Amino acid sequence: MQWILAVPFLYDEGGDWITHHVGAPHRFTTAPAPYAHDRSRAATGASEWSDYLRHAWQAWRLVRAAPRGRVGIMTGFPQLAVAAALVKLVLGRRDVPLVAWCFNLGRTPGGWKARLARLVLRQVDVFVVHSRREIALYADWLDLPRDRFAFVPLSIHDEPRETHEDEAAPFILAMGSANRDYATLAAAAASLGLPTVIVAGAHAVADLALPPNVTVRSGLGIAECHDLCGRARVNVVPLRNTTFTSGQVTVLEAMMLAKPVVATRAAGTEDYVIEGQNGLLVPPEDPAALAAAIKALWDDPAARARLGAEARRTVAEGTTFRAVAPAMAAVLEAARIRVAGRSAPALRAEPWRGQAG
Known part of the structure; x- marks a missing residue:
């Protein structure tokens, strides 16, 4: 045929x-x-x-x-x-x-x-x-x-490579513009006070009051995004509309690099992120829950390594x-x-x- x-x-x-x-x-x-x-x-x-x-x-x-x-x-x-x-x-x-x-x-x-x-x-x-x-x-x-x-x-195109977390200057990373809930992330980041980087188009963060520990970058190439993803201590995918799919590529590319993800439980994430096995899922529009999940990974290098290894295996066996x-x-x-x-x-x-x- x-x-x-x-x-x-x-x-x-x-x-x-x-x-x-x-x-x-x-x-x-x-x-x-x-x-x-x-x-x-x-x-x-x-x-x-x-x-x-x-x-x-x-x-x-x-x-x-x-x-x-x-x-x-x-x-x-x-x-x-x-x-x-x-x-x-x-x-x-x-x-x-x-x-x-x-x-x-x-x-x-x-x-x-x-x-x-x-x-x-x-x-x-x-x-x-x-x-x-x-x-x-x-x-x-x-x-x-x-x-x-x-x-x-x-x-996704499988590009496995060794990543090295930035231990000298650790940070939280969130990438993407479609359907992102950066208001909830900003509230969570404000309560944590941890360095946070958002990579997105200007429209995705327009009219948001971002705390001083949050910086925004845009116009980065794929290689630069992958480099940031690999260096980040925690990768976050906060989503607004949970009925329709979005954020899947960002989730899978982080998992491909053996990085555990904290994501909003939504149509675009729940088939890929398994709670406590290869990442963490949080309820939508819940800054306290998001902050708690980020802090749990931030303070636990063993959990990050375990979830990251399982995340990499998920991609290798199911999404290449x-x-x-x-x-x-x-x-x-x-x-x-x-x-x-x-x-x-x-x-x-x-x-x-x-x-x-």
Whole structure:
């Protein structure tokens, strides 16, 4: 089976992603993204939708050149799923399986947008989400059966390296801008009086009264962020909206570097951070609980080492591209069988070793 990839960060066949580790009978051809995937925006405007539609059309042109019954499409991120599903609806190509990988929404709109989404997204055969909570959330919103959705752990490029905590000048680190609750972190940091660094866009901390022990940095590259993460004594991911997923990449990259994380219990964290095993989870908007969790790790180097080692193992065994490849293969096969008119096997991502079921 040949799969056409419409994924914004893939520009050629040589990219190292999950597909690189998925073997026969699946083959992959990339429809290169005709735009730069480096834009951060709260909403998708007309020019961006034009980019996604052009990208989806390029993918469908490759589909139309392939033999019927032997080709499918896999998209990355919701906008491309919508664009590819719209073309599928217009062309009437129900014979082409469509997989929406990384279907992650920041909100579920109502009104005409919801009605349009239900019409178009029925063309998707399998939605892949990276939080178990999202299955019910999106199935109910789209009025689709839950067996059309599959939870697969979010995967990251594995870059393990030795890290050295800054013992001379220890600090707390929080990174990221999307859905971050830096007000709660600021209150916790004020009560602790410990040096705290926030790496985020200016808008994420706008109008916050930050205590003098909190500094903000922005515009850092990935290598600089990883360096800070490795040197930090405690990494914190405070989240505001706990219904929708966010913060997962920040959590997993810290865990990849064998750093325990203190995170808000939310849809984007509870499938990855296991309380007391590879990190700590705290209730939302609770400065006292956040401060207590930070202080517990700050004062206990043995706990940091134990949780960090388990965090690293969690990533190595469950969230690398290679680790997730079998789940991707199962999703693609289920989509192929579903379109062929047979009963597709139930999709259930088995928890990796050490993960809660």
